[in-house]
Amino acid sequence: MNDTFLRACMGEKVDYTPIWIMRQAGRYLPEYQAVRKKVDFLTLCKTPELAAEVTLQPVDILGVDAAILFSDILIPLEPMGVKVRFLEKKGPQLRPVMRKKRDIEKLTVINPKRDVPFVLDTIKLLRRKLRRKVPLIGFSGAPFTLATYMIEGGSSKNFLETKRMMFSAPELFHSLMKRITETTISYLSAQIKAGAQAVQIFDSWAGALSPDDYREHSLPFVKRTIEELKPLGVPIIYFVNNCGGLLELARTSGADVIGIDWRVDISKAITRLGKGVSVQGNLDPLALFSDEGVLEKKVADIIKKGRRARGHIFNLGHGILPQTPPEMAKKLVQMVHELSG
Amino acid sequence: MNDTFLRACMGEKVDYTPIWIMRQAGRYLPEYQAVRKKVDFLTLCKTPELAAEVTLQPVDILGVDAAILFSDILIPLEPMGVKVRFLEKKGPQLRPVMRKKRDIEKLTVINPKRDVPFVLDTIKLLRRKLRRKVPLIGFSGAPFTLATYMIEGGSSKNFLETKRMMFSAPELFHSLMKRITETTISYLSAQIKAGAQAVQIFDSWAGALSPDDYREHSLPFVKRTIEELKPLGVPIIYFVNNCGGLLELARTSGADVIGIDWRVDISKAITRLGKGVSVQGNLDPLALFSDEGVLEKKVADIIKKGRRARGHIFNLGHGILPQTPPEMAKKLVQMVHELSG
Numbered sequence: 001m002n003d004t005f006l007r008a009c010m011g012e013k014v015d016y017t018p019i020w021i022m023r024q025a026g027r028y029l030p031e032y033q034a035v036r037k038k039v040d041f042l043t044l045c046k047t048p049e050l051a052a053e054v055t056l057q058p059v060d061i062l063g064v065d066a067a068i069l070f071s072d073i074l075i076p077l078e079p080m081g082v083k084v085r086f087l088e089k090k091g092p093q094l095r096p097v098m099r100k101k102r103d104i105e106k107l108t109v110i111n112p113k114r115d116v117p118f119v120l121d122t123i124k125l126l127r128r129k130l131r132r133k134v135p136l137i138g139f140s141g142a143p144f145t146l147a148t149y150m151i152e153g154g155s156s157k158n159f160l161e162t163k164r165m166m167f168s169a170p171e172l173f174h175s176l177m178k179r180i181t182e183t184t185i186s187y188l189s190a191q192i193k194a195g196a197q198a199v200q201i202f203d204s205w206a207g208a209l210s211p212d213d214y215r216e217h218s219l220p221f222v223k224r225t226i227e228e229l230k231p232l233g234v235p236i237i238y239f240v241n242n243c244g245g246l247l248e249l250a251r252t253s254g255a256d257v258i259g260i261d262w263r264v265d266i267s268k269a270i271t272r273l274g275k276g277v278s279v280q281g282n283l284d285p286l287a288l289f290s291d292e293g294v295l296e297k298k299v300a301d302i303i304k305k306g307r308r309a310r311g312h313i314f315n316l317g318h319g320i321l322p323q324t325p326p327e328m329a330k331k332l333v334q335m336v337h338e339l340s341g
Numbered sequence: 342m343n344d345t346f347l348r349a350c351m352g353e354k355v356d357y358t359p360i361w362i363m364r365q366a367g368r369y370l371p372e373y374q375a376v377r378k379k380v381d382f383l384t385l386c387k388t389p390e391l392a393a394e395v396t397l398q399p400v401d402i403l404g405v406d407a408a409i410l411f412s413d414i415l416i417p418l419e420p421m422g423v424k425v426r427f428l429e430k431k432g433p434q435l436r437p438v439m440r441k442k443r444d445i446e447k448l449t450v451i452n453p454k455r456d457v458p459f460v461l462d463t464i465k466l467l468r469r470k471l472r473r474k475v476p477l478i479g480f481s482g483a484p485f486t487l488a489t490y491m492i493e494g495g496s497s498k499n500f501l502e503t504k505r506m507m508f509s510a511p512e513l514f515h516s517l518m519k520r521i522t523e524t525t526i527s528y529l530s531a532q533i534k535a536g537a538q539a540v541q542i543f544d545s546w547a548g549a550l551s552p553d554d555y556r557e558h559s560l561p562f563v564k565r566t567i568e569e570l571k572p573l574g575v576p577i578i579y580f581v582n583n584c585g586g587l588l589e590l591a592r593t594s595g596a597d598v599i600g601i602d603w604r605v606d607i608s609k610a611i612t613r614l615g616k617g618v619s620v621q622g623n624l625d626p627l628a629l630f631s632d633e634g635v636l637e638k639k640v641a642d643i644i645k646k647g648r649r650a651r652g653h654i655f656n657l658g659h660g661i662l663p664q665t666p667p668e669m670a671k672k673l674v675q676m677v678h679e680l681s682g
Contacts, residue, residue, distance in 0.1 A: 158662060160627060167631035210625050210658075211606045212642070244585020245605035264586035265552045284551050286501060290508035301553070317551075321499060 002134050005066040009198060009235035009257050009278055011310035017303055017340035018065035019333055020137070022239075023319035024058035025070045029326055031057045041086045045071050048121040055126055059134055061326070062333045066134050066198070067126065069191070071119060073141030073202055074149060076187045079115030080107045080179070082150060090154075097153040098176055099161060105175075109182040112190030119187075120194040127195040137237075138196030140188050142203035143180040143225065144218035150176065159208050166217050173217065181221045185228045192232045200237040200259065201225065206250075207242020207261070214246050219253065226254040237280055241318060247272040262287075262317030267305040278311030285316045288328040295328070296335055303340045314340075343475050346407040350539060350576035350598050352619050352651035358644055358681035359406035360674055361478070363580075364660035365399035366411045370667055372398045382427045386412050389462040396467055400475055402667070403674045407475050407539070408467065410532070412460060414482030414543055415490060417528045420456030421448045421520070423491060431495075438494040439517055440502060446516075450523040453531030460528075461535040468536040478578075479537030481529050483544035484521040484566065485559035491517065500549050507558050514558065522562045526569045533573045541578040541600065542566065547591075548583020548602070555587050560594065567595040578621055582659060588613040603628075603658030608646040619652030626657045629669040636669070637676055644681045655681075 004018040026032055032054050036044060044050050055070040074084045074092055085093045098104050112120060126136050141149075149155070151162045165173045188199050206218050226236055239259030240250045250258055251273050258277050260269050262284040270279055287298050299314075306312030314336045320329060345359040367373055373395050377385060385391050396411040415425045415433055426434045437444050453461060467477050482490075490496070492503045506514045529540050547559050567577055580600030581591045591599055592614050599618050601610050603625035611620055628639050640655075647653030655677045661670060 158627065160630065160662065160664060163625070163627035164630040167628060167635050170635075207604060210603045211609075212639075213625070242583070242585070242604065244583070244587075245609075246585075262551045263548060263583065268552075268586075282551075284504070284554070286499065286504035287508060289501065289505040294508050294511075298553075321501065323501060 001130075001132060002065055005313060006135050006197060006235060008311040008313050009237065011278055014311070015341065016337055017306060017312055017314050019314035019336040020064045020066040020068060021058065021062070021316055021320050021329060021332075024062065024064060024068065024329075025054045026320065027322035028320055028324040028329065029057055029061065031061065041072075045075055046118045048118055048125050051118070051122040052125045052129060055122070056129060058329075059130070062330050063337075064134070064333055066137050067130055068137040068200070069119070069123060069126070069139060069196065071122070071139070073139070073146065075119065076110050076112075076116060076140065076183050077146060077150065079110045080183055082107075092149065093154050094149055095153065097161070098147075098150040099165065101172055101175075104172065104179065107176075107179045109179065110186055112187055116187070120190055123191060123194040123196055135197040136195065137198045137200055138188065138191030139200040139202060140184050140191075142201045142206065142218065142238075143177050143184055143221040144209070145203050145205045146180050146184070147173070147176055148205050150180070159205065166213065170217075177217070177221050181224055184225050188225070188229055189232060192229065192234050196234065198235040198237060199229065200239055201255070202239050202241075204239075204241045206240050206246060207244070211245050211249060215249055219249055222253050230254065239280070243269070251277060257311070257313065259315065260317065265305070266302055267308060270305070270309045273309075275310055278313065279306065279309040280313040280315050282315070282317040283332075285318050285321055285324070288320070288324045288332060292331065295332065296339075299332065299335045300339050303336065342471075342473060343406055346654060347476050347538060347576060349652040349654050350578065350619055355652070356682065357678055358647060358653055358655050360655035360677040361405040361407040361409060362399065362403070362657055362661050362670060362673075365403065365405055365409065365670075366395045367661065368663035369661055369665040369670065370398055370402065372402065382413075386416055387459045389459055389466050392459070392463040393466045393470060396463070397470060399670075400471070403671050404678075405475070405674055407478050408471055409478040409541070410460070410464060410467070410480060410537065412463070412480070414480070414487065414545075416460065417451050417453075417457060417481065417524050418487060418491065420451045421524055423448075433490065434495050435490055436494065438502070439488075439491040440506065442513055442516075445513065445520065448517075448520045450520065451527055453528055457528070461531055464532060464535040464537055476538040477536065478539045478541055479529065479532030480541040480543060481525050481532075483542045483547065483559065483579075484518050484525055484562040485550070486544050486546045487521050487525070488514070488517055489546050491521070500546065507554065511558075518558070518562050522565055525566050529566070529570055530573060533570065533575050537575065539576040539578060540570065541580055542596070543580050543582075545580075545582045547581050547587060548585070552586050552590060556590055560590055563594050571595065580621070584610070592618060598652070598654065600656065601658065606646070607643055608649060611646070611650045614650075616651055619654065620647065620650040621654040621656050623656070623658040624673070626659050626662055626665070629661070629665045629673065633672065636673070637680075640673065640676045641680050644677065
């Protein structure tokens with residue numbers, strides 16, 4: 001198996017910079033669209049054969065150095081007691097919204113084997129299919145990011161209700177965060193036990209918080225999650241979107257790898273993160289709409305700067321956009337391998 | 342006149358920390374709503390008596406230390422040759438979108454006296470009405486931020502078309518940026534000559550760029566703008582939204598004051614900006630949905646940290662939200678004055 005990705009996570013010597021792409025199994029790939037046409041999004045997530053099929057597509061088509069489970073961060077919220085609907089164009093809708101004590105107190109911590117067996121089955125199936133290929137990454141949303149969906153009832157621009165609760169009823173907010181954290185721990189532990197060889201925690205909305213609020217209302221729950229997962233012995237990646245103000249704090253999470261977005265210079269980020277962690281990132285996803293020459297210059301720069309880190313996994317600074325030409329994603333993987341090898 | 346704001350901009354001694362609020366004349370105020378009910382948004386911008394009336398409202402109601410011209414950053418784009426419509430809920434719509442050479446070449450540099458006399462008349466009217474009160478701030482969008490609206494045809498989530506042009510046709514992009522920059526210079530110069538006692542350049546979307554792209558595609562045009570305005574002798578504030586990765590670069594803009602958003606710690610920002618500039622910011626606009634005790638803690642913290650800057654103007658880290666209770670805005674102004682005095 002190509003273990004370059006796992007080695008980079010732990011800061012071990014590698015022959016080249018490994019790469020995978022956030023949302024690499026997704027709408028920009030015609031092969032994904034073909035599968036997706038047959039079933040709705042939730043059915044795709046919940047059918048191991050299909051979820052495994054789309055997970056493998058970018059491994060074969062792009063030649064990335066890791067596969068990531070095809071699923072959605074909102075999947076574990078359903079068995080907690082929240083009805084989740086994925087509406088085309090409008091994004092996810094979650095009901096009831098979690099703003100009242102009596103609703104929050106009804107939430108349960110999930111039992112993955114009973115509640116999300118399809119996720120564990122997908123992982124087991126994938127491990128068999130990936131045997132001589134690349135490692136498999138499992139994932140979940142970070143507690144704060146999941147909380148925003150539960151409180152807002154979907155995506156949000158300003159996180160008005162989340163912050164209103166955080167600033168005016170912090171105990172209530174923390175009681176919700178604790179429940180989500182326990183579910184996250186249970187969910188990721190089960191993924192690792194089923195065969196995930198690394199896990200990524202997506203804190204997609206942490207960057208909406210001031211550093212002080214992040215320290216108080218998000219970070220402790222990430223720390224607790226990572227603490228519980230550490231004994232399971234797989235690399236833990238903590239992706240902090242819009243991390244520019246948060247890196248010094250994110251470093252204390254205990255993660256083996258900090259994933260960063262493109263709005264920071266990776267060289268400066270490495271300095272701020274120090275020698276104790278590997279770094280993942282951080283090409284602007286929109287760079288895949290460049291001329292090849294412009295793309296190559298950007299990729300070479302990130303690879304060069306990334307060498308200063310304990311370990312560097314190349315990735316985009318956020319998920320690949322549905323409009324991305326697949327040939328540019330292929331080109332990117334080739335470039336990273338050639339320029340770093 | 343209360344010149345505390347102007348003194349803080351230039352790093353002179355002040356008796357307390359001055360405060361104004363981005364979008365302080367706006368929808369959260371019932372008094373604004375009352376005026377707005379009578380006319381549409383563009384008519385309000387273009388009628389000096391009404392624009393002046395809503396500009397003055399927060400000065401009287403909140404007791405802020407500066408007034409800011411009521412207008413919109415898209416106003417100078419109309420006389421350049423772009424049709425701008427403000428659609429309720431859907432946001433602005435600009436046509437034609439600027440993606441082709443022949444469209445960009447048709448754009449003209451505005452002549453403010455001829456093209457936007459209502460802006461200059463509003464400023465003159467306001468200076469008379471503000472005589473013994475507070476200074477008046479003029480403003481414009483930064484060239485990059487204005488370019489995104491022109492290229493996308495409105496607001497945008499990912500700036501796909503803007504970055505596509507930037508990365509695949511940089512000369513074309515720069516030719517658009519140059520035209521916008523000349524308009525911005527002419528527009529702000531005219532505002533200052535009409536009586537604006539400070540100007541703020543809003544780079545609302547600069548934070549969507551990687552630091553390298555910001556250095557190449559946005560900053561030079563801001564620098565050129567500020568260079569041209571400097572001889573006019575009023576303080577220049579450069580607001581960089583989502584500045585976490587950009588502060589060291591923004592510092593080189595030549596502005597007297599750097600406005601920062603709430604996603605960075607103001608103390609760290611001051612260190613990164615150095616002693617040569619004053620700092621404006623940076624309370625999370627959502628903090629106005631807090632308990633008073635929580636708000637006070639946050640305000641006191643920012644004031645304390647702000648003392649390390651050459652000068653500090655208190656502000657939110659982004660515009661005040663329409664849903665904000667007006668009494669919380671009042672409370673904020675009182676708190677800043679009391680805690681810093």
